[in-house]
Amino acid sequence: MSQPEIRWAGPRALLIELDSLESVLAVHSRLQERPLRGQVNVLAAAQTVLAVFDSGTAARAARTALAYLDTAPATDTAATGDPVRIEVVYDGDDLAEVGRLTGLDPDGVIAAHTGQLWTAAFGGFAPGFAYLVGENETLTVPRRTSPRTAVPAGAVALAGNFSAVYPRRSPGGWQLIGRTASRLWDLNRDQPALLRPGTAVQYVAVRETVTLPDRAADDDAPAVATPQSTSHALEVIAPGPQSLIQDLGRPGFGDVGVSKAGAADTASARQANRLVGNAPGDAVIETILGGLTVRAHGELTLALTGAITPAGISGKDSTRTVPLCSPFALHDGETLHLDAPDTGLRTYLAIRGGIDVPEVLGSRSTDVMSGIGPDPLAAGTLLPIGPIDQGRTVGAAEPSTLPDAILRGSKEPVLLRITTGPRQDWFTPESQEALTGQTWTVTAESNRIGVRLAVGEETGQPDETGQPLERVTTDELPSEGVVAGSLQVPPSGLPVLFLADHPVTGGYPVIGVVVPEDLPIAAQLAPGTTLQFQTVDPTTLQSKQTPRPITTHSS
Structure with a gap:
């Protein structure tokens, strides 16, 4: 049994380098079936497996254990279950070029593509994107020398020895040979990804014209629900340059192309929730560069953290400034406005009770790359507020978390x-x-x-x-x-x-x-x-360099 090469990918992640795709799939399967202590994600790729852990201590222990992991390919690597049937109209822009590269004419490419069973090996760069491996390498072709800025949803493509279907409109450099109406990603299904590692696929040539909505963004992303009662809600008057709903994210979906997402500055998001007496993972508003204006429906308790942002409240008869990193009241009908930050970039606004929008894959966060989660906030949006946990008390003012x-x-x-x-x-x-x-x-x-x-x-x-x-x-x-x-x-x-x-x-x-x-x-x-x-050293986080005379931050 050969020893895998293990590389640090940060203090809480390990990149396991293997000598074949078969070994990658074997190691990935074993870590899925028997996770190591503290393992939160494992992601297969062409020649590596990335294992992510919840702490540096867990990653260090895993590094020792992985050195002795069996990397031998499984004796039976055949996909289980009936193949997923994907109907394809073979009229892709690169069909003739693939025929030239492989020495086949277009009909030969179609016959080679439909004449073998394909297996989903690992996920890719977008939700639902899966790298499929065939039974032979007849259709091995290079990527395009000049990637397209936009490949339509449903495009069937080849690159290297892989085949794939683009789940949504996105840039891409693969060779396009056809299109399908099969929906690779659908949040209305129990399993949103049609193809997961190990799924068998049979491509079938059809003559009928396939019509697919060429979605620039995933229209599965839910709009913010309108509260049944407006007695306690927050109305968006103006969203500023960008205001998003965020929590601590959705870990564990890397295999189907979904990143964790969540608040970019988790320290500030946690602090905002702590100040209003919420749980750490409750949903908050993340906004950049000021301009956000909201109005209270009912009596609300809020907190602002993150970027140092001047803010003020206006009511019928008075105005007042808002303290940062401290809970404050926003009375029924009052309006809160955020100016541009003096320093920093992202400001977090928490409301006692949390923002109670629907969860997507266990999280209320907006993932701007994948198009998953609530839509970006817009003028007129009415945000529902969740029930208050009476066991949690409103906090006292704290120092900023910024360095x-x-x-x-x-x-x-x-x-x-x-x-x-x-x-x-x-x-x-x-x-x-x-x-x-x-x-x-x-x-x-x-x-x-x-x-x-x-x-x-x-x-x-x-x-x-x-x-x-x-x-x-x-x-x-x-x-x-x-x-x-x-x-x-x-x-x-x-x-x-x-x-x-x-x-x-x-x-x-x-x-x-x-x-x-x-x-x-x-x-x-x-x-x-x-x-x-x-x-710094990944095991101790101690510096490997001679300190330079520059401003440091508190950890």
Whole structure:
């Protein structure tokens, strides 16, 4: 039995590198059937399995156990159950090109695609997307040299030795050979994903025209329910640039392409709930850059945390300012307005009782990448408030959870701790040093998916020492699981720091991973903020570097 190579993917996750897809599926199956202590997610990919744990202690214990895990492929890897039948109209834009690449004419491609049984091996970048492996490699083709900016929902495609169906409209670089009316993702089903790891698939050629709604966003995402009673509710007068309902997310669905999502700054969301006497996972409003205005229906208790945001209340006869990080009353008919933050980016508004919208996959959070969860808030939305837990008391004022560097609006860089990424060795020694040795700047293209960074001339600042990161190898990295905090480096050499709504898999190498304790800080970095990284040991979180004279934060 060969020993798997195990790489740290942050202090709470391990990337297990294996020598075949059969071994990947075997290890994935064994970890699913017999989870290790503290295991919260396990995600198969082409050559790796990502195992995520609830603590660093659990991850360290798992690293020892995984070294002795049986990686031998199962003796019987055939899919169980009747195959799922997917009817396809073979008229894809790349059908002729696939025929040229494989030495088959279009009819030969169709015969090869329908003439073998396919098996779902692992999930992909979107809810319901599944990588299917055939019984032979007749249809092995490369990805397109120029990816499409939009592939329609229902497109049937090939890439490498995999086949797949796009569940929703999205960018993609696969070769398109047809289209289907089969719905790969439907939240109205008991199992939303039509294809899960191990599911057998039989493609069937049909002549009938297939018509599918080409959804730019998943229309399974529920709108916010209108409360049956407006005696206690919060009405949105203006949502600002973006206001979303968030809780602590929906872990455990990586296999079907669903990320955890949830509040980007979990420390501030938890604090807001604590101040009004809610449970830590109750739903709150996450809003950016001010502009949110809401009106009380009934007597409400609220709290504001996160970004340092001036806010005021107006009523019939008076106005007053709102304290941050402290519970306050919003009386019936009064209006609360948030101005633009002085420092920070995201503000959290909690209401005693929590926001009582329907759950999707066990969470009320909005996932902007997957289109799952409540719609973004809009003017006129009436938010229902849940029942108050009388066993929980309203809290007292607390200090902000933001680090000193953000609170003071310091010109010095914010410091984020990182562990060595699973693909650090893909980069030159000079770039490995540059990651922590130079200052990075947050760009305006950042969002809940990730913080995009720039350096040197890319920032418009005269920093002659700054340089994008360079790779040692030009090999293509097969997609593999990634965690929040991953610093993924695209060909530009400018890292993207993944936040709450990141894709569950990625095809660019990860050079480092921000430790979970510092992710709330990363979520508060407004465009133009500078930052530096400091490498720490994944087992102790102690620095591996000589301290630099820059502003630090409290952990």
